[in-house]
Amino acid sequence: MPWNVTGHAWAERLLVGHIRQGEVRHAYLFSGPPGVGRRTLALRLTQALFCPQPAATGQPCRTCHTCRQVEQMQHPDLSIVQAESEGGTLKVDQVRELQKTLSLLPYEAPYRVAWLLRFQEAHVSAQNALLKTLEEAPPRVILLLTADSPDLLLPTIVSRCEVLRLRPLAVPRLEEELAARGLPQVEAHLLAHLSEGRLGYALRLREDRAFLEQRSALLDDWLHLLSAGRTERFTYIEGLTRGAPERTRETLRGA
Numbered sequence: 001m002p003w004n005v006t007g008h009a010w011a012e013r014l015l016v017g018h019i020r021q022g023e024v025r026h027a028y029l030f031s032g033p034p035g036v037g038r039r040t041l042a043l044r045l046t047q048a049l050f051c052p053q054p055a056a057t058g059q060p061c062r063t064c065h066t067c068r069q070v071e072q073m074q075h076p077d078l079s080i081v082q083a084e085s086e087g088g089t090l091k092v093d094q095v096r097e098l099q100k101t102l103s104l105l106p107y108e109a110p111y112r113v114a115w116l117l118r119f120q121e122a123h124v125s126a127q128n129a130l131l132k133t134l135e136e137a138p139p140r141v142i143l144l145l146t147a148d149s150p151d152l153l154l155p156t157i158v159s160r161c162e163v164l165r166l167r168p169l170a171v172p173r174l175e176e177e178l179a180a181r182g183l184p185q186v187e188a189h190l191l192a193h194l195s196e197g198r199l200g201y202a203l204r205l206r207e208d209r210a211f212l213e214q215r216s217a218l219l220d221d222w223l224h225l226l227s228a229g230r231t232e233r234f235t236y237i238e239g240l241t242r243g244a245p246e247r248t249r250e251t252l253r254g255a
Contacts, residue, residue: 001062003044006177006199007169008037014164015045016058024049025162026137029119029145029153032166035201038146041166042115045144046070046078050109066109077109082117090122095129102133102141111140119145120152127154134160168197178202 003012011030018024028045030038047060047067060067069075081098083090098114106112116122116130133143134157143161150158150165169177171192177199178188183206195202 001059003041003048003060005037005041005044007173008041008166011041011164011166012044015041016048019048019056019058022056024142026141027134027143027145027161029147029150029158029161029163030166031147031150031163033148033168033196033198035195035198035204036166036168037198037200038166039115039117040200041164042117042144042146043070046075046113046115049111049113049142050075050077075109076107077112079112079114080117081114083121086118086121088121090116090119090126092123092125092129095122095126099129099133102138106140111142112138113142113144116143116145118147119157120147120149122153124154127157131156131160168195169199171197173197174199174202 003016005012015028030041032038044060047062047070048058050066050070051060051062051064052066053061053064062071066075070078073080079098079101081090081094098116102112102114104112119127122130130143131154133141137143145153145157145161147153150163168174174195174197175188175192178191179185183191187206191202191205194205
């Protein structure tokens with residue numbers, strides 16, 4: 001079954017070719033802005049490596065028990081390492097614990113696969129610890145890293161990975177994709193622009209009713225401020241700096 005990685009068919013062709021030719025790299029880095037499809041690509045590659053129906057075609061069935069386990073991130077040969085929260089720090093102890101797991105033979109699948117998500121959040125000591133695994137990768141181990149940009153990682157990490165740079169879709173193309181998924185045209189248009197061409201981010205925004213309601217309220221406030229006095233405007237600005245500033249900045253970008 002096709003991977004269904006919208007906008008990244010070139011990456012699918014490359015990775016399927018690696019599988020079919022028996023040339024799978026020991027480490028890949030999927031880079032690009034959040035919501036562009038980095039984790040989806042890691043998911044599909046893992047399914048393609050693990051799926052037994054049939055093996056080594058590069059096209060996972062996505063319906064068997066193995067594929068469902070990967071989809072649910074519950075396969076015994078899949079390890080996932082990331083900072084505890086977005087903007088947090090991926091710690092060296094997490095990498096060391098992963099290395100213990102990777103030293104074991106695969107339990108069911110042909111490989112042990114590790115996802116190291118948002119690896120730009122890894123402490124420099126964690127990145128240095130991973131270098132040992134990248135330089136002396138155990139057999140049957142594949143590392144899949146994601147990051148906003150290769151420039152945010154140690155050059156020695158990047159040089160030991162096959163780098164796939166994922167880019168957002170053109171906004172009109174994403175609008176078409178969202179409409180094809182059943183979204184009303186007005187909503188598809190809005191989300192395509194708010195997400196700046198990132199399908200995953202657009203789908204998350206659709207589920208985040210609080211964000212959309214906050215955006216609508218923000219626009220109403222701005223219309224009111226056009227006729228408000230200076231004191232009221234300053235009071236409003238002060239209010240924006242309190243509470244959750246990161247959330248406010250995200251909403252302002254979307255407005």
